[in-house]
Amino acid sequence: MNMLTISGSPHVHARGDASKIMRIVILALLPAMVGSFILFGLGAVQVFLVSVLSCIVFEYLIQKFLLKGKSTIGDGSAIITGMLLAFNVPSNLPIWIMIIGALVAIGVGKMSFGGLGKNPFNPALVGRVFLLISWPVQMTSWPKPLSSAGGLTDVVTGPTPLGILKESDGFAQAMSNTNMPDYISMLWGNMGGSVGEVSAILLLLGAIIMLATRVITWHIPVSFLAGAVLFSGALWLSDSTYYADPVFHLLTGGMMLGVFFMATDMVTSPMNPVGMLIFGFMCGLLTILIRVFGAYPEGVSFAILIMNAFVPLLNKIKPKRFGEVVNNG
Amino acid sequence: MLKTFKMGGVHPEENKFAENSRIETIDAPELMYVMLNQNLGAPSVAIVKKGDTVKTGQLIAKGEVFISANVHSPVSGTVEKIDSWTDASGYRKPVIIIKKEGDVWDDGIDTSDSLVKEISASKEEIVELVKASGIVGLGGATFPTHVKLMVPQGKKAEYLIINAVECEPYLTADHRVMLEKGHEVMVGIQVLMKALDVSKALVGIENNKPEAISHLTKIASSYPGITVQGLKVKYPQGAEKQLIKALINREVPSGKLPIEVGCVVQNVGTALAVYEAVQKRKPLIERVVTVTGKNVKKPSNFMVRVGTPISLLLEKAGGIPDGTGKIVNGGPMMGKAIPNTDIPVTKGTSGILLMTNKEAARVKEYNCIRCGRCTTVCPMGLEPFLLGLAGENLNWEIAEKERSMDCIECGSCQYTCPSGRPLLDNIRLCKLKVGQIIRNRNK
Numbered sequence: 001m002n003m004l005t006i007s008g009s010p011h012v013h014a015r016g017d018a019s020k021i022m023r024i025v026i027l028a029l030l031p032a033m034v035g036s037f038i039l040f041g042l043g044a045v046q047v048f049l050v051s052v053l054s055c056i057v058f059e060y061l062i063q064k065f066l067l068k069g070k071s072t073i074g075d076g077s078a079i080i081t082g083m084l085l086a087f088n089v090p091s092n093l094p095i096w097i098m099i100i101g102a103l104v105a106i107g108v109g110k111m112s113f114g115g116l117g118k119n120p121f122n123p124a125l126v127g128r129v130f131l132l133i134s135w136p137v138q139m140t141s142w143p144k145p146l147s148s149a150g151g152l153t154d155v156v157t158g159p160t161p162l163g164i165l166k167e168s169d170g171f172a173q174a175m176s177n178t179n180m181p182d183y184i185s186m187l188w189g190n191m192g193g194s195v196g197e198v199s200a201i202l203l204l205l206g207a208i209i210m211l212a213t214r215v216i217t218w219h220i221p222v223s224f225l226a227g228a229v230l231f232s233g234a235l236w237l238s239d240s241t242y243y244a245d246p247v248f249h250l251l252t253g254g255m256m257l258g259v260f261f262m263a264t265d266m267v268t269s270p271m272n273p274v275g276m277l278i279f280g281f282m283c284g285l286l287t288i289l290i291r292v293f294g295a296y297p298e299g300v301s302f303a304i305l306i307m308n309a310f311v312p313l314l315n316k317i318k319p320k321r322f323g324e325v326v327n328n329g
Numbered sequence: 330m331l332k333t334f335k336m337g338g339v340h341p342e343e344n345k346f347a348e349n350s351r352i353e354t355i356d357a358p359e360l361m362y363v364m365l366n367q368n369l370g371a372p373s374v375a376i377v378k379k380g381d382t383v384k385t386g387q388l389i390a391k392g393e394v395f396i397s398a399n400v401h402s403p404v405s406g407t408v409e410k411i412d413s414w415t416d417a418s419g420y421r422k423p424v425i426i427i428k429k430e431g432d433v434w435d436d437g438i439d440t441s442d443s444l445v446k447e448i449s450a451s452k453e454e455i456v457e458l459v460k461a462s463g464i465v466g467l468g469g470a471t472f473p474t475h476v477k478l479m480v481p482q483g484k485k486a487e488y489l490i491i492n493a494v495e496c497e498p499y500l501t502a503d504h505r506v507m508l509e510k511g512h513e514v515m516v517g518i519q520v521l522m523k524a525l526d527v528s529k530a531l532v533g534i535e536n537n538k539p540e541a542i543s544h545l546t547k548i549a550s551s552y553p554g555i556t557v558q559g560l561k562v563k564y565p566q567g568a569e570k571q572l573i574k575a576l577i578n579r580e581v582p583s584g585k586l587p588i589e590v591g592c593v594v595q596n597v598g599t600a601l602a603v604y605e606a607v608q609k610r611k612p613l614i615e616r617v618v619t620v621t622g623k624n625v626k627k628p629s630n631f632m633v634r635v636g637t638p639i640s641l642l643l644e645k646a647g648g649i650p651d652g653t654g655k656i657v658n659g660g661p662m663m664g665k666a667i668p669n670t671d672i673p674v675t676k677g678t679s680g681i682l683l684m685t686n687k688e689a690a691r692v693k694e695y696n697c698i699r700c701g702r703c704t705t706v707c708p709m710g711l712e713p714f715l716l717g718l719a720g721e722n723l724n725w726e727i728a729e730k731e732r733s734m735d736c737i738e739c740g741s742c743q744y745t746c747p748s749g750r751p752l753l754d755n756i757r758l759c760k761l762k763v764g765q766i767i768r769n770r771n772k
Contacts, residue, residue: 010740117696271701
């Protein structure tokens with residue numbers, strides 16, 4: 001007989017490891033990715049290829065030459081960061097800016113903290129916000145979907161619904177703007193915006209995949225949506241001609257992408273249900289606060305990054321210990 | 330809806346391959362290895378010496394302190410040697426090796442199969458007989474049973490809880506005992522009820538054993554005070570605090586025993602042993618052991634004498650399959666991996682599980698991705714990732730503050746961890762160190 005293995009219990013493991021979780025997230029991102037290819041054409045394909053490849057290459061190089069550890073690209077998390085980063089930029093973004101974004105996302109956002117699981121901030125958002133602040137013009141030139149799906153150059157650009165709202169004097173005026181799509185178009189994604197954020201329907205499909213496979217729980221999405229709906233709803237009820245209604249806020253900008261894919265990132269969100277609820281609710285609140293009262297038309301990325309910083313604090317919330325406070329009648 | 334405990338828990342694949350195999354008696358081999366550390370607490374002290382002739386059931390080692398247990402000869406024959414032998418812990422421990430000659434039982438032991446329902450022994454006599462017979466908890470923890478029957482002053486037992494959950498995957502020994510020795514178990518429960526002076530006994534059985542539930546429910550009607558309760562399948566329901574929570578919704582306070590909430594918990598196999606000790610005057614020298622595994626030819630439940638090397642059990646179950654990479658003494662969640670097959674069956678051996686090379690390897694390790702699943706599944710409401718980190722960083726202050734001593738080592742955290750972190754390994758280290766620190770402080 002061969003040698004017997006001696007190890008501590010448990011001797012069995014639930015099927016599914018970290019790389020399987022990553023594969024499910026990638027699968028959940030696919031509908032919106034394919035949708036973006038249809039909406040934005042070759043530009044979107046280019047953005048995806050460049051972003052994902054750069055993220056993988058940067059992670060590999062940093063791991064090999066700076067951290068001098070075993071390659072970690074096999075766990076799939078670099079692919080997710082790359083996909084999410086691509087989701088968060090316009091489809092006509094120059095290749096070199098995309099590459100810099102990937103370097104910041106992986107290099108600064110993730111590997112500088114030690115790699116998978118160690119980063120306090122969502123790497124894709126770190127990359128995205130860096131690009132937004134550094135190249136605001138390129139990062140806010142939004143190709144019109146479908147009309148520009150043909151090629152890589154000469155794309156027709158136009159404003160995003162949130163951009164129109166910011167430029168207008170109130171919600172009623174914004175809605176009368178001829179560039180403003182109707183809610184059905186917004187639902188499908190036929191509006192200006194970042195590559196992967198526009199189609200609420202396809203993002204929801206991915207969200208269902210992640211919820212059904214229990215990769216994410218309901219806590220963060222529901223509380224995020226609740227925070228956004230309650231705050232925007234209260235404003236809207238106070239003055240419905242000036243403030244946008246909650247449905248508008250849910251369908252525009254990066255709301256769906258942020259709620260289901262960015263805020264729910266395990267590494268950068270709280271580990272206990274109470275913390276998750278506070279985290280999500282505050283994300284929703286801050287998003288609306290920035291959108292309505294801030295300088296930028298969109299606030300999802302900033303809101304999530306700000307709340308990421310609170311995660312260590314929220315993780316101090318302790319679960320109820322068994323047998324700690326005992327009330328046996 | 331079926332009852333269960335609220336906090337945490339997991340549901341591993343059940344794989345109860347041997348559930349339909351009737352209990353088969355295995356004759357004792359030529360040489361028997363009777364370990365002297367078969368119980369939790371102090372080891373037993375040998376009272377025989379080399380060359381002595383012993384009868385089956387004769388006392389050969391004594392539990393000399395309160396938390397210890399007697400040991401009896403499982404066969405008749407001569408004491409070959411008093412030596413040391415590797416047990417399931419992997420360490421060499423004292424053993425009495427007995428050479429079998431025939432099967433002559435000690436005087437006064439009723440070896441017939443007839444059911445003795447009338448309980449003639451008094452409360453005190455029962456405790457004395459249980460103690461004399463060397464009975465320990467047969468669920469695997471091997472805590473001396475007589476200690477549990479002596480309720481401390483100022484405390485009152487209200488419920489006797491019979492642990493028939495068998496929540497460990499693969500194991501089916503308790504299941505078969507309930508089906509084949511149901512009446513004996515019932516009388517054993519009544520004996521325990523008399524010893525504890527309680528009028529209510531609850532038998533908790535998980536819903537994956539419907540035959541056992543219906544069989545015991547049916548016969549329970551002729552044994553007053555005993556209620557059989559089906560439970561939703563959830564690991565670790567067989568942990569006593571979780572079982573009490575599931576059955577009567579009481580929470581045993583941290584660091585306290587079940588008697589704090591008026592409960593005494595006994596395993597269903599222990600109830601059978603108590604029946605035999607008190608009603609038949611037969612000491613604990615045999616038990617039911619499940620031998621199973623995915624590639625085992627004949628998954629079986631054997632009635633074996635304590636001291637039988639497990640190699641014999643494996644042989645009777647069709648031999649060790651090719652590609653076996655790990656042999657576990659107990660179930661896959663809490664059992665111990667053993668180094669060889671010369672290790673003998675002890676009072677605490679509930680099963681032998683053979684795992685393939687593939688199953689024997691742990692999953693790939695990644696960094697913690699802070700998913701929080703370990704916290705979600707912890708039945709004690711702990712944060713295993715924090716304790717695991719405390720263990721890695723040798724930070725015993727945090728380990729104590731985060732209540733590592735509450736951990737019941739069920740393994741749910743490590744079972745669930747998608748990053749394959751060795752959480753329980755580290756928590757065990759925490760418990761060891763924190764335990765030492767607390768003992769030193771209280772000196």
